[in-house]
Amino acid sequence: MAYHTLKQRILEGTYGPGYRIVIDRVAKELGVSAIPIREAIRRLEAEGLVEVERFSGAKVTRIDAKMYEDILSALAVLEGYATAQAYRNLTDEDFDALRQTNEAMRQARSDFDLTLYSRLNQQFHEIILRCCSNRYLVDEIHAFRERMDAMRVSVFNLIPHRASDSIAEHDKLIQLMAVDVGEDAVERFARQHRLATLEAFRRWNEQHTRLVAERKEGYRAPREIHRPGADP
Amino acid sequence: MAYHTLKQRILEGTYGPGYRIVIDRVAKELGVSAIPIREAIRRLEAEGLVEVERFSGAKVTRIDAKMYEDILSALAVLEGYATAQAYRNLTDEDFDALRQTNEAMRQARSDFDLTLYSRLNQQFHEIILRCCSNRYLVDEIHAFRERMDAMRVSVFNLIPHRASDSIAEHDKLIQLMAVDVGEDAVERFARQHRLATLEAFRRWNEQHTRLVAERKEGYRAPREIHRPGADP
DNA sequence: CATGACGTTATCGTATACGATTTCCTATGC
């Protein structure tokens, strides 16, 4: 299906920011007409992943550092609240899973296995989020995270992970939830945990001075030369 | 344009929850082919306003009381945070505008002019929101509010407005911001202001016992009878 | 070399046509 293919390519960075998706070319490549491609692009547009300009087609949305920070801080707020709503629903098994996941993260950091580390980090937060009964909130958080992950792959892939701090903070969060210090304190800590990533990003961004979003300009599809008599 | 027409009809309640949008009929009515209608529906799908089932077309999303509450509480969290981020950017003119708007709301309540009251209430919060520099957050809040408003029109239009409390709370919020009691206090108050609406809704919903979302079933487009030889 | 004009080509947006699928209506049986 066209939608899933296009979305995946955007999320994994094959189509970088600013890249112009040529509808006819994708249609030909996937063996369908332009209509389902156009429908897919309308969905992606509504999700904010592409921008559609009339008669010019769809470009992958370009993200600057400001927007990255804006999304990250909005995400911090929602995650903080969701964690506070969720933690009293955590079972003993959940707490065990959290501790094991964080321990595995510690090991992944020692092994310098970034891919595993990231996956475990997601898993850690997912254990908590799955206990939040506000499904709308959870869906929004997932959508925000998806956007963040896509940006990270294509643009901000050199941001330091601050792994040591994260793992220690997970330990602290587990403790706060286990002793039930109250929703306010849990919310504040969980929010700050995410906001610390924002602070790390800001410091990194200032050091690098240039506008990171300008780097790795989206790849423009090559233009096929048509000559009368030439093979298609 | 098809998208705007369809969206407006959903937002103003012409198409209620569960209503099946018949693509060919709308296309004929608007004087276009089915293709732009389908594209519009894909956008609305991604926005959560309709649900698309393969070969059965699009139905306006049905909302139950739980989802209404979920959205409302997520909105409360975001609005609280946005207000805390915005208030130090408010000018003297902004504060004057807030006081005037709240005074006009007081008058509208005395006149029992619900439409004006609601418009002024939106205006009040918009004055604050426009001073929030996190544009992503503001866009999300607008999207949430849009969903809430659509639900209110079509399903929950008898919810009490708790006007007296709201106006008093606006006065208090203005005061808290003016004396700069700190972001935490402002955030907490602004969040609670919205959550009070949630509590009012819950009380009202329990009193009414029945599942409000079942009421006012979406209107199904009438079926046109085709007979050979009949005029189109 | 840079810029602007102009023509060609690629691409976009959507109408029409048509096969696939679901919905709806009618007939029949209990």
Added chain:
DNA sequence: GCATAGGAAATCGTATACGATAACGTCATG
């Protein structure tokens, strides 16, 4: 009256065709 089956009609999903528009390449000029 109600349930079920079957066929007709409505509707959906998308390929193809084609006019509208932007992108691109080439050429002329300063």
